[in-house]
Amino acid sequence: MDSSRLSQQLVFLAEADQLKRVLRRTSLIGGDRLENTAEHSWHFALMALTLAEHAPVALDLTRVLKIALIHDLVEIDAGDSFVYDTSAMADKAEREEAAAERIFGLLPADQATEYRALWDEFEAQETSEAKFAAAVDRLCGMLPNYKNCGGSWVEHGVSAARVAQRNAPIGAGAPALWEVARGWIDEAVECGWITSE
Amino acid sequence: MDSSRLSQQLVFLAEADQLKRVLRRTSLIGGDRLENTAEHSWHFALMALTLAEHAPVALDLTRVLKIALIHDLVEIDAGDSFVYDTSAMADKAEREEAAAERIFGLLPADQATEYRALWDEFEAQETSEAKFAAAVDRLCGMLPNYKNCGGSWVEHGVSAARVAQRNAPIGAGAPALWEVARGWIDEAVECGWITSE
Secondary structure: OOHHHHHHHHHHHHHHHHHHHOEEEEEOOOOOOEEEHHHHHHHHHHHHHHHHHHOOOOOOHHHHHHHHHHOOOOHHHHOOOOOOOHHHHHOHHHHHHHHHHHHHOOOOHHHHHHHHHHHHHHHHOOOHHHHHHHHHHHHHHHHHHHHOOOHHHHHOOOOHHHHHHHOOHHHHHOHHHHHHHHHHHHHHHHOOOOOOO | OOHHHHHHHHHHHHHHHHHHHOEEEEEOOOOOOEEEHHHHHHHHHHHHHHHHHHOOOOOOHHHHHHHHHHOOOOHHHHOOOOOOOHHHHHOHHHHHHHHHHHHHOOOOHHHHHHHHHHHHHHHHOOOHHHHHHHHHHHHHHHHHHHHOOOHHHHHOOOOHHHHHHHOOHHHHHOHHHHHHHHHHHHHHHHOOOOOOO
């Protein structure tokens, strides 16, 4: 065993614990507390595993799961940027870039490179795996809002048009899941939770 | 798309959200709140991914990750059984069996069978993947206690001998990680957080 290598990995894994402290804008189903990014990442990975058959092409499932597990670690430093907050989104890339450098940099060099490449792959949205992961990530964010009668959409006065625009990547990554998402948005309008425009 | 199949999957995934409400006995690193089982499952999966090279034999990593993601879902119904609470451990198997039946039963039959088989594999502790997963699960439970100056070991008056006995499966699944765990236990005794017997 290379003990210095293992030590670096354990420092990274202890640091990862901090992701449990990063709060998102969506609540748990039931609405009584905000969700944190660590539990979201688990739900995202479970959702990717369970819905993989709905991807439009055959996927490398292991790579999708790796992306789900590591893609939000940058939020330890950069925080969760609320997707409907234009000013927070403006310097998101810069903040997350610095975070990726520091956090993946805790690992042995080969793993730092691998995790960074997975994060870059997700951000670039070019491979089928990255597109499917993004689709599932968005659907996972929509689920509690749909189940909570509009949840953070209502709280922040977001229209159906903006929800649809924001979540359009679901259509690019998994058309079958986009049908589901469109149905949820239509229902949110019909129920009067959100307005169409 | 088979919409009834997708509907069943979404019911299962919404139900899975409840795992974020199941509290474990260990705290986050920093000690200010208990960890829930959903965020633990994410940490466990990330740890398995990062430490896979320390398994004594080559593993099917995808199966290890699947086990990490689904193995604790039974706690939605059965709760987290504190490992040092003998009475809670007594009917654990029965409670978890009923939970597995109900929760995996929400899925389409083929996926229910697959997830159930993964859970059974983990419980049976016969394959290299199940043994490695158990080793990482235990190490993941030890990490916050070690980082929190003994954490729940101190709170519940658990001796080093019991911690070692409880976590011995780490040795069976990943000898290199057992060296780490033994070092943590020794340090906990040296620091006076726990007694040796």
